[in-house]
Amino acid sequence: MRMPDTANRSTLNDDGLLAQAFPPVAMFVIMIAAWQAVISAFAIPVYVLPSPGDIWLAIVNNPGPLFRHSGITLFEAVAGFVIGSMMGAVLGTLFAYSKFVARGLLPYVIAANTIPVVAVAPIIIIWFGHGLSSKVAVTAFLSFFPLALNMMKGLQSYDRTIMDVFHIAAATGPQRFFKMRLPNALPYVFVGLKLNVTFSVIGAIVAEFVQADKGLGFVIMTSYRTLNMPRLWAAMLMSALIGMAFFAIISMLERLIVPWHSSLHDNR
């Protein structure tokens, strides 16, 4: 039997982090160098593939607008993520507690989930107008399903013997929910949230493709029309950075909120 030694474990993690960080950083340097070399060697025109230097210049020469547009997309993604996830969590809870609601609504929810977001986005934009709220709504639409389904699964997957333990202890209904079913569902909730991180950035940008005068989707579309490929690539890079930062924040929250679950990965 080994006891978890907190000090020991964090040192191990730090070592692990450094060792983990080196390969991707090294690979990044190699890829950038190869990219630049290929463009020089074959004289590839900039509209086909801009060089890393071109993209870098597109960012640093006029950073203000690019960051402003990124901020807009980030806001839409986060707001849609929060609203959609919360609505999904509520509906998932309803599904878990009411067989009638689950059987009645689940087929339609799953059917709605299969509709491509590009088909839904114009409708939502008609409903919610040309401002930010319609982009938030499209993002929320995408963030809704993963959380509803994972919340339902998490709340239903409790251990029957633990339910007996709560029965012996004369637990009330709210106690069963807050002290057993909800904590038990949290690892599932985080699976849903991590899916939603990706979906929310996609949702925001797709909605901006359909109609927008700001945001990264707007930058990508206008750059495409003017064949300003370095700017398009810069916008793409920003959207990737938003997604990665967002994902990192959710992973950090997961470590804080469900440490018993993430400790599983650390200890093995």
Add this chain to the structure above:
Amino acid sequence: MAERAAGEGPVTTAASSLVDISGLSLVYGARVGTPVQALDDIDLAIGEGSFVSLIGPSGCGKSTLLRVLGDLLAPTAGSVSIGGKRPVEARLDRQIGFVFQEPALLEWRCVLDNIALPLELRGVARAERDSKARELISLVGLEGFERAWPRQLSGGMRQRAAIARALSTDPRILLLDEPFGALDQITRDRLNMELARIHEITGITVVLVTHSIREAVLLSDRIVVMTPRPGRISKIFDVDLDRPRSLRSRADERFDAYVRLGSDELEKGYADA
């Protein structure tokens, strides 16, 4: 050695009985398909402070009987009284501790908070429930693991925590449903001795469901042998071995005699089935 055949009415020990079961029957699935008679006309008295084992082949209803005592199942007919109360009243009155085959710990709570859970659910203040949990942690030998996650414990340690949790409300009766069935023999022996020690120290009434006759003889004052289809009591006998029990109790020649007695009775159950 006191022996009796089934059906002669409840046996009472010198001490007054804590549990009285009479005419208890339980039929599963009476409303859907073929009903299964899990328990048929059970009469049993369990003395206050005694250690009683229920033993029998699978399907004999021993776990069902235990779950009726713990108010996890309602009988079809008959009456059950625990300290003069119906099981549901005894349960609401914190008088029942139940240990299951799996430890069933909440993996998001440390050992201390798992043990304090029943008190927390009853609204006991944190300081009080923590001090009770610490007391129990030392009783079951888990000192130093207060803040460990359940998944960091061995199987035996998890079951120790489950026993401590069952004792947290100071119940009058501890019900154990094959608690050590999933453990290796050495761990099982050690936990059996822990259980014997806890019984000696606290004086709590214990009902243990097991399929090991040797385990039953080692620990019990009285053994109830059950037979399946329908679940009935076929024999009740007292085990007169010196207390406190230890693993050396197995060297006592009477130990083997009791084991043979129980095994013969179990054989009959299997032969009939």
